[in-house]
Amino acid sequence: MTAAIERLAAGLAARASEGLARSRSVVSTPQGRAIVVDGRPLVSFASNDYLGLAADxxxxxxxxxxxxxxxxxxxxxxxxxxxxxxxxxxxxxxxxxxxxxxxxxxxxxxxxxxxxxxxxxxxxxxxxxxxxxxxxxxxxxxxxxxxxxxxxxxxxxxxxxxxxxxxxxxxxxxxxxxxxxxxxxxxxxxxxxxxxxxxxxxxxxxxxxxxxxxxxxxxxxxxxxxxxxxxxxxxxxxxxxxxxxxxxxxxxxxxxxxxxxxxxxxxxxxxxxxxxxxxxxxxxxxxxxxDAPRRAALFARIAQWREGARSLPWPRPASRTAIQPLVVGDARGASSLSAALRDAGVWAPAIRPPTVPAGTARLRISLSAAHAPDDVERLLAALRAAAPARATAARAMVGAGAQ
Ligand SMILES: Cc1ncc(COP(=O)(O)O)c(C=O)c1O
Known part of the structure; x- marks a missing residue:
């Protein structure tokens, strides 16, 4: 190893030790509500395909x-x-x-x-x-x-x-x-x-x-x-x-x-x-x-999520758009919540610093006109199941400004 590579590797190791290593998953299907990620079928809340047009x-x-x-x-x-x-x-x-x-x-x-x-x-x-x-x-x-x-x-x-x-x-x-x-x-x-x-x-x-x-x-x-x-x-x-x-x-x-x-x-x-x-x-x-009805379908899913998520314990910044964050706080907590959702068949990757400010790591739930009401229900059920173990810590870390 050259000294330059060692310096680079040390930087990567430091990033990993803070729970901030990034990795890529391989999606082997077209984008849509149901995708296959690293060989596992999952309902996706990760893409920016808000109108479901990527595979139309x-x-x-x-x-x-x-x-x-x-x-x-x-x-x-x-x-x-x-x-x-x-x-x-x-x-x-x-x-x-x-x-x-x-x-x-x-x-x-x-x-x-x-x-x-x-x-x-x-x-x-x-x-x-x-x-x-x-x-x-x-x-x-x-x-x-x-x-x-x-x-x-x-x-x-x-x-x-x-x-x-x-x-x-x-x-x-x-x-x-x-x-x-x-x-x-x-x-x-x-x-x-x-x-x-x-x-x-x-x-x-x-x-x-x-x-x-x-x-x-x-x-x-x-x-x-x-x-x-x-x-x-x-x-x-x-x-x-x-x-x-x-x-x-x-x-x-x-x-x-x-x-x-x-x-x-x-x-x-x-x-x-x-x-x-x-x-x-x-x-x-x-x-x-x-195609106004397609947009109306997206807004119906946004309303369904906002209503259903009221009982979730994580802070949720006010948003009327397709982007609906759930603020967890620390990077490891966000990653482990994302992993729990993946085990329940839902794909919602964690967003961590430096993409978001330190202490506000989150799941960025993104909704689409392609989602069915059952998809949103499945996400909500998975979050409810994951909530008790994780949410108290998140509330303590993340303060006011969210609802
Ligand atoms: C707000 C904003 N601006 C610009 C970009 C970059 O656009 P593109 O992916 O086409 O490079 C993105 C995301 O990728 C974005 O979220």
Whole structure:
């Protein structure tokens, strides 16, 4: 072993000794309510496939048709010949659906991670200040760091704290950035208040709607849900969650889209996603736009869970979205609760630091239109059975703010 490998191994051993080692399970079925994980059939509450579209035959069929028509690969970056007609059609469909401002355009990218790097590095530079909710997704933070702007984080959802920081800023360009639906908590950002602050301080408002698109605002997303639209807003969402495919998009004023195309390295210097993914996403967007009963089924499962979980002893942050956390507290406790559920036929992996703040390890229960009422009952029964041994400790560790 070289000294460098020994140092790396020591770091991994330290992580494991704190109960924070990460591991990958192998899923040998399509995504859906019932999956096979490491050879075991389980009911899944782990995916972001909120509308059950990841294995929908219409979406999978569109993907297959896209491959027939356009082959497997895009062959080049968007600016050097890889931009194919399904990409262009998808961008038009997304702009029409999300409409964050009059005349908005949309741009697709290969992933949400890249989209956020592209947005942040396009809007901000050394002379800018970025104001970020403390619980934002990691890739928004990475984009902020890559932009070299001053990076200021405000307390989760704290509009007053943000107002004070904006007022004190001398930066030439100010950028407020927030998850719309927070990925590990399921709560929703105060978008109307943030848009007002953006107006008052001549700032951009970047909204990452990875978990709201397809779900809230009749599928149009969190901005539509909040009734907010403005040329200051740069909206992004992924196509790998409710849309059930892969990739992401930015929707914004045409000048913002032009600036990303002209300058954003995460857009320019990467091969375009296969056109067939755009063909599949077009099928998803049509379902998101037209299939209200599918969304109603998701909200029925959310209501069923919230009602049934009232008697559970773990703190549950308030959430009206598909993301329903159950806060356990310490990392080992969350892992052992997840293991108990797995023994009862339920798949709900533990989320531990640094993905969530220390002391708030949790199960991130994620609900889907694909779930049947019996699936939610099974989850609740498994949690009730696991509760007595574990919950008292969790309550003692995790304090107020949850219900
Ligand atoms: C809030 C949020 N933004 C961005 C991303 C990244 O999107 P993608 O998976 O398409 O890279 C994720 C999750 O993956 C997310 O939860």
């Amino acid at each position: 035959p219409r979406v999978a069929g569109a993907l297959a048709a896209g491959v027939q028509a356009f082959g497997a690969g895009a062959g080049a970056s968007h600016l050097l010949g890889g931009h194919q007609s399904p990409h262009a059609e998808l961008e038009a469909a997304l702009a029409a659906l999300v409409r964050p401002c009059d005349g908005a355009r949309a741009l697709t990218l290969s992933s949400g991670y890249l989209a956020n790097l592209a947005i942040m590095t396009t809007l901000a530079d050394r002379d800018s200040e970025i104001f970020a909710d403390r619980l934002n997704h990691a890739c928004l933070n990475d984009g902020a760091l890559l932009s070299r702007a001053t990076f200021t984080r405000y307390r989760h959802l704290d509009v007053d704290g943000l107002r004070a920081r904006l007022a004190a800023s001398r930066a030439a360009t100010r950028v407020i950035v927030t998850d719309a639906v927070f990925s590990m908590d399921g709560d929703v950002a105060p978008l109307a208040a943030l848009a007002e602050l953006a107006d008052a301080h001549d700032a951009w408002l970047v909204v990452d709607d990875a978990h709201g698109f397809g779900v809230l605002g009749e599928g149009r997303g969190s901005l539509a849900d909040a009734g907010v639209a403005s040329a200051r807003i740069v909206a992004m969402a992924t196509l790998g969650k409710a849309a059930g495919v892969a990739g992401a998009f930015v929707a914004a004023h045409p000048t913002v889209i032009d600036a990303i195309v002209q300058t954003a390295r995460p857009y320019i210097y990467t091969t375009a996603a296969p056109a067939a993914l755009a063909t599949a996403a077009l099928a998803s967007v049509a379902i998101i736009r037209d």
